[in-house]
Amino acid sequence: MPLLDVNGTQVHVTDTGGKGPAVVFGHGLLFSGRMFADQVEALQDRYRCITIDWRGQGRTPPARTGGYDMDTLTNDLVGVIDQLGLERIHYVGLSMGGFVGMRLAARHGHRVRTLTLLDTSAGPEDPEKVARYRLLARIYRVVGMKPVRGQVEPIMFGPTFRADPGSRPRIDAWLADLAAVRRSGMQQAIYGVTDREPIFDEIAAITVPTLVVVGADDVATPVAKAEAIQAGICSSRLEVVEGAGHSSTIEQPAEVTRLLAEFLDEH
Secondary structure (H helix, E strand, O other): OOOEEEOOEEEEEEEOOOOOOEEEEEOOOOOOHHHHHHHHHHHOOOOEEEEEEOOOOOOOOOOOOOOOOHHHHHHHHHHHHHHOOOOOEEEEEEOHHHHHHHHHHHHOHHHEEEEEEEOOOOOOOOHHHHHHHHHHHHHHHHHOOHHHHHHHHHHHOOHHHHHOHHHHHHHHHHHHHHHHOOHHHHHHHHHHHHOOOOOHHHHHHOOOOEEEEEEOOOOOOOHHHHHHHHHHOOOEEEEEEOOOOOOHHHHOHHHHHHHHHHHHHHO
């Protein structure tokens, strides 16, 4: 699908089409909609699966006017939903995609059938991490990922996944995707995450069925953050995925797909 003109910028979207209920996927920072490839493949026979690349990431170009904050990305998401003629969607968001998803469900609940939140947080970035992440972003902007890979990779992927030699092709594919984006846009996307406003005070307004999933070894948004979300949304339940870090859809795709498929089919 070509880039969509949405909210004053261009947004890259993939759409499997079909007449089934729409499932929209929002990826995590430093990734793209491709991080849901396994889930889309499993679900596309009975659901219309749509992925979005946020501003400056994946195949979405950097925005000329900024707007990398989570509220603006939420407006981008609403614009995509409108352009595709969708009334109500199942939304699945990982990390950054979850920051957006909670805003969507809290503020535009009539547009959402169900909400799935993977490896995410309703709070601000941990203060002790902000300076480190912003420094890594500045280094990455100047010289690319290679000098900071050793620090970034353990944040993105858990120890079980990284220790498995069979994981190397997927990690290498992630690095290749990162190398293909414009670093200026990715840097701004990183700042959008590090400087984000919390959404915790709004999540009590979420009334749609909600599945909260977190990798047991997630160091970026640990299990306690998922527990806080589950406690704050009355219609939610929590699942912890063993052997997964922050990128659970890639690290334990079969288990995440099973949980997601059962949840969607239930609703």
